[in-house]
Amino acid sequence: MHRYRSHTCAALRPEHVGQTVRLSGWVHRVRDHGGVLFVDLRDHYGVTQVVADPDSPAFAAIEKARAEWVVRIDGLVRTRPEGTENSELPTGKIEVFATEVETLGPAAELPLPVFGDQDYPEDTRLRYRFLDLRRERIHRNIMKRGAIIDSLRRRMRDQGFFEFQTPILTASSPEGARDFLVPSRLHPGKFYALPQAPQQFKQLLMMSGFDRYFQIAPCFRDEDPRADRSPGEFYQLDIEMSFVEQEDVFQAVEPVMRGVFEEFADGEPVTQVFPRIAYKDAMLKYGTDKPDLRNPIEIADVTAEFSDPSVTFNAFKRVIEAGGVVRAIPAPHAGRQPRSFFDKLNDWARGEGAPGLGYITFEEGGSLPQTFGGEHLPPSGAKLLEGKGPIAKFVPVEIQRKIAFKLKLQAGDSVFFACDAPDKAAALAGKARTQIGTQLGLSRTSGFEFCWIVDFPMFEWNEDEKRVDFSHNPFSMPQGGLEALETQDPLRINAYQYDIVCNGVELSSGAIRNHRPDIMRKAFEIAGYGQDVLEEKFGGMLKALQYGAPPHGGIAPGVDRIVMLLCREENLREVVAFPMNQRAEDLLMGAPSEVGPKQLRELHIRPALPQPGPAKA
Numbered sequence: 001m002h003r004y005r006s007h008t009c010a011a012l013r014p015e016h017v018g019q020t021v022r023l024s025g026w027v028h029r030v031r032d033h034g035g036v037l038f039v040d041l042r043d044h045y046g047v048t049q050v051v052a053d054p055d056s057p058a059f060a061a062i063e064k065a066r067a068e069w070v071v072r073i074d075g076l077v078r079t080r081p082e083g084t085e086n087s088e089l090p091t092g093k094i095e096v097f098a099t100e101v102e103t104l105g106p107a108a109e110l111p112l113p114v115f116g117d118q119d120y121p122e123d124t125r126l127r128y129r130f131l132d133l134r135r136e137r138i139h140r141n142i143m144k145r146g147a148i149i150d151s152l153r154r155r156m157r158d159q160g161f162f163e164f165q166t167p168i169l170t171a172s173s174p175e176g177a178r179d180f181l182v183p184s185r186l187h188p189g190k191f192y193a194l195p196q197a198p199q200q201f202k203q204l205l206m207m208s209g210f211d212r213y214f215q216i217a218p219c220f221r222d223e224d225p226r227a228d229r230s231p232g233e234f235y236q237l238d239i240e241m242s243f244v245e246q247e248d249v250f251q252a253v254e255p256v257m258r259g260v261f262e263e264f265a266d267g268e269p270v271t272q273v274f275p276r277i278a279y280k281d282a283m284l285k286y287g288t289d290k291p292d293l294r295n296p297i298e299i300a301d302v303t304a305e306f307s308d309p310s311v312t313f314n315a316f317k318r319v320i321e322a323g324g325v326v327r328a329i330p331a332p333h334a335g336r337q338p339r340s341f342f343d344k345l346n347d348w349a350r351g352e353g354a355p356g357l358g359y360i361t362f363e364e365g366g367s368l369p370q371t372f373g374g375e376h377l378p379p380s381g382a383k384l385l386e387g388k389g390p391i392a393k394f395v396p397v398e399i400q401r402k403i404a405f406k407l408k409l410q411a412g413d414s415v416f417f418a419c420d421a422p423d424k425a426a427a428l429a430g431k432a433r434t435q436i437g438t439q440l441g442l443s444r445t446s447g448f449e450f451c452w453i454v455d456f457p458m459f460e461w462n463e464d465e466k467r468v469d470f471s472h473n474p475f476s477m478p479q480g481g482l483e484a485l486e487t488q489d490p491l492r493i494n495a496y497q498y499d500i501v502c503n504g505v506e507l508s509s510g511a512i513r514n515h516r517p518d519i520m521r522k523a524f525e526i527a528g529y530g531q532d533v534l535e536e537k538f539g540g541m542l543k544a545l546q547y548g549a550p551p552h553g554g555i556a557p558g559v560d561r562i563v564m565l566l567c568r569e570e571n572l573r574e575v576v577a578f579p580m581n582q583r584a585e586d587l588l589m590g591a592p593s594e595v596g597p598k599q600l601r602e603l604h605i606r607p608a609l610p611q612p613g614p615a616k617a
Helices: 059-064 120-129 136-158 201-207 247-265 279-285 301-307 316-320 341-351 397-406 422-439 481-487 515-527 531-545 559-566 597-603
Strands: 021-031 036-042 048-054 069-078 095-107 181-183 191-193 210-221 230-243 277-278 325-331 359-365 385-388 414-420 451-455 459-462 465-468 497-502 506-513 552-555
Touching: 021 048, 021 095, 036 059, 036 069, 048 059, 048 414, 059 095, 136 230, 136 247, 136 559, 201 210, 201 230, 201 459, 201 506, 201 531, 201 552, 230 247, 230 559, 247 451, 247 506, 247 552, 247 559, 277 279, 279 451, 301 316, 301 325, 301 341, 301 397, 301 552, 316 325, 316 414, 341 414, 341 515, 359 397, 385 397, 414 422, 506 559, 515 531
Parallel strands: 048 095, 277 451
Antiparallel strands: 021 036, 021 069, 036 048, 069 095, 181 191, 210 230, 230 552, 325 414, 359 385, 359 414, 451 497, 459 465, 497 506, 506 552
16 A cells, blocks of 8 residues: 555545545544544545544544644545435545554644634735645635636647747836846846736747747736735736737637636626727726626716706816816616615715715606707606706706716616716716615626727826826837827827726736837837837847838736636635735745845845934924
8 A cells, every 4th residue: 555545535435435545634623522533634635534433543643633733544434324424525425434543744733724714814824825725715726726727728729829938037128017126146237127028028929930929927017916916926828929900819819718717607607709898988988997897887978968058066067167077877776775875875985085976866757848959758658757866956857857868767766976087087987886886786796797998098198297108008009000100199099909808807908019110119209218218128129120020919818817706706815826915025935035245245236225214203
């Protein structure tokens, strides 16, 4: 018999009854039932129940065992007594009567229990991650992560993509997030950078004559962490294709995403054809470029209605005169809610920094004809609507009905309003849409709703530096090419850039690349980068473009976020084996850490640490 095991802790079945077996694993828990000891023995594969009574030669050893001790147990497989079977375990019809126990690795008192799923402080979980990873839920998540990556690889290869590896030590880039820098010992004063993404390398591969690239690529960005963004490092399914237009990328990527989600969705519905939503439409209808389409609410612009001379709600009118807008968020059936529903939403809005959310609730009533622009409303036989609420008295009934018609509202429905500068109004309306959809039970909590967000602006106004800057990927092809860059307002130029969004989570960004050096020079010039900067920072790319570059494009879905959604988790740290904490610290390994003076001398580095501020009185 093998030194440690003849079977795993998930292998034994009724057909093994009567056999002598050897198991090794962790003591998950010990139960004492009237002098008879029951041990749940756990390994990577599952759990087997082990029994020892006072007559068993193994009883004394099992009596000493504690949670998370690693033990070897020999014993006889037998059928569980009738009525004690466990249908939730694959091994639930049998048990092992212990005849010999060997302690392989005793465990000290545990800083957090492995049995159960208690919620423990994040720092404790990360400091003892090797224990945390033994817990069933996160252990299962990590295994699912590996299966999802296998599925992604298989689906990419089936479409003719070939897996490449690109450098980890590379040059710093002036675009994007902060780089992680690595000092060079051989070149004093110079630094490598860890790649924020393999962007330039995958484009260079296309220029080198390869056609369909993919890589499960590690990426490194010195960014502040969020629930859906790991500090330090993350992985993405990096993809690039030659001789393609935007639609070709969609047709290649959509089956991969749809297929892997269907494989791991446990029967929940997955979008079959991903809708395409222009960026400006997403910002208007959903208040975000990452919409959760499980929420059916769509926002509308009612700036024109509130600009009507008959409207006397001056709080909105003053904002409109200053260049602001009014966004309307419909709330179906909210009129049946108690007053506290509206008060809580206004309290929430004030917590977001807004003065509140004006609202109107519609009821049946009124006798005036409803005719706007030749459209006779409501349909024959339908009831007229009349609004109630704090701002209804400032809005004539005709304007109220225009708003109700635009938003397809009926009696018993309400509408909330966000009024501010365009960006702020969109953001508040988008958050209010989420709040209203959740509180009214309109948003589905199951399924996976995908969409493409397309037609992103090529440039944006950098208010801090008072200049035009890239709004997305600087290597993207502007729609209209060189002519657009030379003749149009930069802030009105769109790019061939696109995102995949699922359930309100941005899974990836991509673009058709700028493969023309003349267009690249002009784009960077508009963004304030001189020819010298372009040559210094992107010289390799620029040089490659000058020697025959094919049209190409790609995308990079985030692996961590895909796994997070498929594991039904809300935080990436639940699907990453060894994540950092919110302060970008690895509490288990003690990183970042100080290094000795010898290493610093070799790297020609002298730390310039921040000086402590003056002592407080």
